[in-house]
Amino acid sequence: MPVSEGxxxxxxxxxxxxxxxxxxxxxxxxEQALSYACKKHGSKKALGTRQILEEFEETQKNGKVFKKFExxxxxxxxxxxxxxxxxxxxxxxxVIGHKxxxxxxxxxxxxxxxxxxxxxxxxxxxPVCTLYATLGDEAVIHGINETEVRHxxxxxxxxxxxxxxxxxxxxxxxxxxxxxxxKPTDLSGYKDGIEFNSFxxxxxxxxxxxxxxxxxxxDDTAIIMYTSGSTGNPKGVIMSHFNLVNAIIGYAVGLNIxxxxxxxxxLPLAHVLELMAESMMLMFGVPMGYSTPLTMTDxxxxxxxxxSGDCTVLKPTMMAAVPLIxxxxxxxxxxxxxxxxxxxxKLFDFALQYxxxxxxxxxxxxxxNWFVFRKIRALLGGRLRLVASGGAPLSPDTxxxxxxxxxxxVLQGYGLTETCGCATLMDDTDMTTGRVGAPLSxxxxxxxxxxxxxxxxxxxxxPRGEIIIGGxxxxxxxxxxxxxxxxxxxxxxxxxxxxTGDIGEFDxxxxxxxxxxxxxxxxxxxxEYVSLGKVESELKVCPLVENICVYAESSKNNVVAIVSPxxxxxxxxxxxxxxxxxxxxxxCMDDDINKSILCELLTTGKKAKLEKFEMPxxxxxTSEQWTPDTGLVTAAFKLKRKSIQTRYQDAINRMYxx
Numbered sequence: 068m069p070v071s072e073g074x075x076x077x078x079x080x081x082x083x084x085x086x087x088x089x090x091x092x093x094x095x096x097x098e099q100a101l102s103y104a105c106k107k108h109g110s111k112k113a114l115g116t117r118q119i120l121e122e123f124e125e126t127q128k129n130g131k132v133f134k135k136f137e138x139x140x141x142x143x144x145x146x147x148x149x150x151x152x153x154x155x156x157x158x159x160x161x162v163i164g165h166k167x168x169x170x171x172x173x174x175x176x177x178x179x180x181x182x183x184x185x186x187x188x189x190x191x192x193x194p195v196c197t198l199y200a201t202l203g204d205e206a207v208i209h210g211i212n213e214t215e216v217r218h219x220x221x222x223x224x225x226x227x228x229x230x231x232x233x234x235x236x237x238x239x240x241x242x243x244x245x246x247x248x249x250k251p252t253d254l255s256g257y258k259d260g261i262e263f264n265s266f267x268x269x270x271x272x273x274x275x276x277x278x279x280x281x282x283x284x285x286d287d288t289a290i291i292m293y294t295s296g297s298t299g300n301p302k303g304v305i306m307s308h309f310n311l312v313n314a315i316i317g318y319a320v321g322l323n324i325x326x327x328x329x330x331x332x333x334l335p336l337a338h339v340l341e342l343m344a345e346s347m348m349l350m351f352g353v354p355m356g357y358s359t360p361l362t363m364t365d366x367x368x369x370x371x372x373x374x375s376g377d378c379t380v381l382k383p384t385m386m387a388a389v390p391l392i393x394x395x396x397x398x399x400x401x402x403x404x405x406x407x408x409x410x411x412x413k414l415f416d417f418a419l420q421y422x423x424x425x426x427x428x429x430x431x432x433x434x435x436n437w438f439v440f441r442k443i444r445a446l447l448g449g450r451l452r453l454v455a456s457g458g459a460p461l462s463p464d465t466x467x468x469x470x471x472x473x474x475x476x477v478l479q480g481y482g483l484t485e486t487c488g489c490a491t492l493m494d495d496t497d498m499t500t501g502r503v504g505a506p507l508s509x510x511x512x513x514x515x516x517x518x519x520x521x522x523x524x525x526x527x528x529x530p531r532g533e534i535i536i537g538g539x540x541x542x543x544x545x546x547x548x549x550x551x552x553x554x555x556x557x558x559x560x561x562x563x564x565x566x567t568g569d570i571g572e573f574d575x576x577x578x579x580x581x582x583x584x585x586x587x588x589x590x591x592x593x594x595e596y597v598s599l600g601k602v603e604s605e606l607k608v609c610p611l612v613e614n615i616c617v618y619a620e621s622s623k624n625n626v627v628a629i630v631s632p633x634x635x636x637x638x639x640x641x642x643x644x645x646x647x648x649x650x651x652x653x654x655c656m657d658d659d660i661n662k663s664i665l666c667e668l669l670t671t672g673k674k675a676k677l678e679k680f681e682m683p684x685x686x687x688x689t690s691e692q693w694t695p696d697t698g699l700v701t702a703a704f705k706l707k708r709k710s711i712q713t714r715y716q717d718a719i720n721r722m723y724x725x
Contacts, residue, residue, distance in 0.1 A: 073513035073535060074524040076573060077506050085319050085350070086508070089312070095285040096308035098189040100315060101349055105150035108352035113149045114179040115141040115356040117377055119248040125371065135371040141356050141381060146349075149183060152270055156187030157280065159273030160218070163241060163264060167192040167281040170214040170291065174198045174207065175222040177336045178357055180245040180266050182345060184220050185290075185336075187273075189308075192283040196291040196303065197337040199702030200225060201695040204232060206702075209300045210293045211236045213547060220266075223247035233258040243269055285309035291546050292339060294484045301702075303546030304484045313539040314487035315346050317509035318480075322455070323495060324351045324385075329450075331383035333358040335702075339488035340457045344387045356381040360392065364446050366399075382448040389458040390465065390604070391704050393477070397465045398610055398633070400443055400472055415439060422471045427498050436474055443472045451475050453495070457482065459705065460581055460600065463500035464608045464675070470498075479503045481581060485555070485565045486510070489540045491579055505577040510538030511562070512579065514571060520588055520596065522570050531572040533585065537564040586708075589619040595680050597626055603706070605675035606683075611636050611664050614693045614700070616711045617683065618719055625684035627722040628668065629715050631693050640664070655688035664688065685722035687715065 082090065094100050105113075118139035125135045144152070165171065171193050175181050188195050196214045198207055200222075207228070211219065218241040221229070226244050233239055241262045244252060254263050264272075283289070289308045293301040330348045332355045334341035348355050358377035361369040365376040404415045418439040422432045436444075444451065451473055456466075457480045470477045476495040481503035482488040490512065493504035506512045514532030516523045522531040541563040544552035555566050570583035587600040602617045606628070613633045619626040637660070638649050644659055654660055665686040672682045693699045699711050712719065 073515035073532065074530050074573075075511055075513045076577060076579075077511040078508040080320075080508050082508070083320070086316050089316055095312060096189070096283050096287070097289050097311045097315075097346070098186075098192075098283055098308070100312055100346070101153075101186050101189065102150065104349045104352065105146040108146040110145050110147060111352050112143040112354040113146045113349070114182065115143045115354060115381070116179050117141050117357070117362070117380065122249055123371075133368060136362060136369050137371045137374050138362065138377075138380075143354070144179065146352070149179075149186070153183045153186035154190060154280070155270045155273035156184060156266070157190040157193070157273065158187075158276045158278040159264075159269035159271070160187065160193065161191060161278040162272040162276045163218075163262065163269065165191070165193060165218055165241075168194065168287070170194050170196050170216045171218050171220065172196045172198060172211055172214065172216045173220045173337070174200065174225060175220060175245060176200045176224065176359070177333060177341065178222070178245060181336045184243075184266070189283065189289060190280045191278075192281045192287055194288040194291055196293070197342075198293050198301075199335055199337045199695075201335075201702040202293075202301070203695060203698060204228070206293075206301050208232055208235045210303065211239065213303065214291060217241060218243070221245070223250070223252050226252065230256050233261065283308050285312070288543070290342075292337070292342075292484055302548060302551065305543040305546050306487055307543055310487050310540055310542055311343075311346070313509045314343055314482075314489035315350060317489045317507035317538075317540060318343060318492065319347050319350060320508060322347065322385075322453070322478075322492075324348075324353060328353045328384045328452075329381060330355045331358055331363075331378065331381060331386040331447075332356065333360060333363060333377075334387055334389065337702075338458070339482070339484045340387055340389070343488045344455070348385075353385070356383065366446075378446065378448040382450045384450050384452045385455075386447075386451065386453075387455045387457070389704075390456060390461045391459075393454075393456060393461065393465050393469050394607060396473075397468050397608065400468075401610060402636075419468070419471055423467055426471065429498075440472050440474060444474055447473065453478065455480060455492075457488070460604045461500075462604050462608050462675075464605075466500040481579070483536075483565070483567060485542045485567075486536050486538075487540045487542065490536050493578070497578070499578075502574065502578045502580050505579070509540050510536055512536055512571075513564075514573065517570065517585065520570065520583065520585065522583070526572075529572045529574060531570065531582065534567045534569045534571040534579070534581075535564050536567060537562040539563070541565050590621050591619060591624055591626075591680060592622055593624050593680065595678070597681055599626075599708075602626065602672075602677060602681050605677060606668055606671055608675075609667050609671040611640065611667050614704075614706075616706050616708065618708075618712065620723065623723060625680060625682070627685045627687070627719060628683035629687050629689060629711065629718065630664065630668075631689050631691065632664065652690040655690045661686055661688055685725055687718040687722055689715070689718075 120139050121137040124132050126132050185195050198210045220243045222245040243264050245266050285308050290306045291303040293303050330353050362377050367376050370376050404412050418435050425432050454477045478493040480492040482490040491504040513535040514524050517533045524530040524532050544556050557564050568585045571579045583598045589597050597619050599617045614631045616629045617626050641654050695702045
């Protein structure tokens with residue numbers, strides 16, 4: 068069905084505040100936007116990094132040894148300092164031979180040097196190619212070779228990977244690395260002919276050079292962002308400066324940023340969600356403190372016993388999150404409450420339902436907040452006032468739970484790398500779940516019929532169909548992939564459009580629900596359609612589930628599930644069932660444990676009101692923990708269904724045979 072025949076929705080809000088400020092300043096490139104922000108906010112705190120005082124090994128009660136950090140305070144760079152360092156870094160790249168419009172790869176964890184490196188590249192009109200730090204070796208090699216880069220920016224931690232990777236990346240001649248706070252960087256054992264420079268050395272070279280900035284135009288490429296595809300090699304999405312500026316304008320209006328806000332930065336900057344969030348924080352002058360999931364709270368795995376986590380020290384007011392992180396917060400709080408005994412658990416359950424009932428009516432519960440939820444809020448610093456969630460659907464149970472226990476609005480948004488992360492965002496007064504808000508002011512959303520899945524714009528009571536997003540935030544296309552670009556992108560009615568493959572439905576108030584995905588939909592033998600992604604998001608909140616893949620065959624009448632269990636909860640279940648051998652491989656093969664976990668899954672499914680045909684008819688427990696290195700999930704921890712099916716085909720056959 069042509070896009071022109073779809074049902075179109077858009078925002079009717081007039082430009083205001085920040086949007087007018089950006090337009091009046093004639094800002095059309097990311098370089099102009101970030102330079103404008105640095106001049107505007109000057110001596111204000113911009114980027115903060117926590118000092119590592121010591122790293123040591125700590126023996127746990129079970130005999131395992133973990134590396135732990137003793138951390139100090141945050142040290143801060145001002146906007147003027149950030150701008151100056153970025154300016155000199157960009158000039159330093161020119162000194163060591165990098166040219167404008169020549170691609171460069173950033174392959175590093177999220178940290179302040181990542182952002183300043185990108186800013187320096189923008190000042191010299193150098194396109195930044197981003198690769199997830201958790202990508203597998205083959206995907207990294209693919210990204211480096213496809214973009215034909217000579218220069219890689221990486222970190223002390225990831226640098227050793229290139230001892231083996233460089234032999235398969237013949238064009239690479241330069242590597243710039245970010246230092247480690249405690250350890251010197253060993254540069255021995257690498258392929259001959261590679262020139263190494265630290266981040267600080269590049270800045271030093273730039274300080275003494277005569278190079279001037281080479282400002283990009285709005286049509287120049289700012290970023291080639293590699294998305295970790297669920298099949299095949301990752302695709303590079305080309306984002307122009309014009310695309311990114313429009314995305315920043317679109318999201319900034321909906322977040323209600325305040326003067327005393329502090330942002331917790333920890334998600335991968337190679338992901339569009341974090342990149343857009345940090346760009347907006349810079350525009351509004353919000354200080355950003357860097358963290359990691361391993362040091363975020365007092366109980367995080369790399370925090371020394373008795374040492375404060377990053378949130379306790381930083382006391383952030385805003386953070387972005389993906390459902391995986393929020394699911395872990397949800398399960399972690401439930402585990403802690405359960406450990407305090409049945410009486411306190413019943414009190415907690417009562418308080419949670421009490422608060423949710425009043426929140427839905429528009430009222431707060433100050434007494435309940437103080438006596439029951441105060442310590443939970445303190446886990447993330449005690450000042451949090453807003454959480455933005457994106458990257459995947461958020462389970463309604465997790466959404467309500469986090470919203471109530473942390474006492475903050477959790478705003479679900481919707482966007483893709485191909486739309487620069489920008490499409491919709493919930494209003495901070497919206498207390499519903501399962502919705503991702505209305506279209507942002509910079510884009511339009513159309514629904515078009517998908518006949519094969521029985522989704523039509525004429526459906527009652529709400530129109531349904533494939534989501535097509537149009538606007539100035541739509542990316543240029545896929546790098547060196549014209550065929551895929553023609554399939555997914557199109558120009559019509561003077562607008563650039565992207566076919567998402569997601570199925571949505573619009574509510575009467577203009578908010579959209581993501582109800583399905585074309586690739587995740589399977590028609591069972593009984594004629595019913597099952598959305599695998601929807602079932603997985605509901606079952607993932609089961610406390611015993613670390614990750615889950617639901618599989619369905621169209622020749623069968625039910626689905627089956629492959630589950631990677633939470634180790635701690637698996638061991639507790641085994642002890643309760645009288646098992647003495649707690650080896651993971653042994654427990655995953657135990658029939659009674661399998662039956663117990665299947666029973667828990669069915670209970671979770673009934674609570675989520677799944678249909679009978681959506682409930683797993685059989686279960687397989689895998690002792691393998693799914694990480695990007697296994698090839699079973701992407702770098703963003705999305706399931707690679709085909710890889711999982713191939714790996715576990717024998718188990719799937721046995722489940723259906725039973």
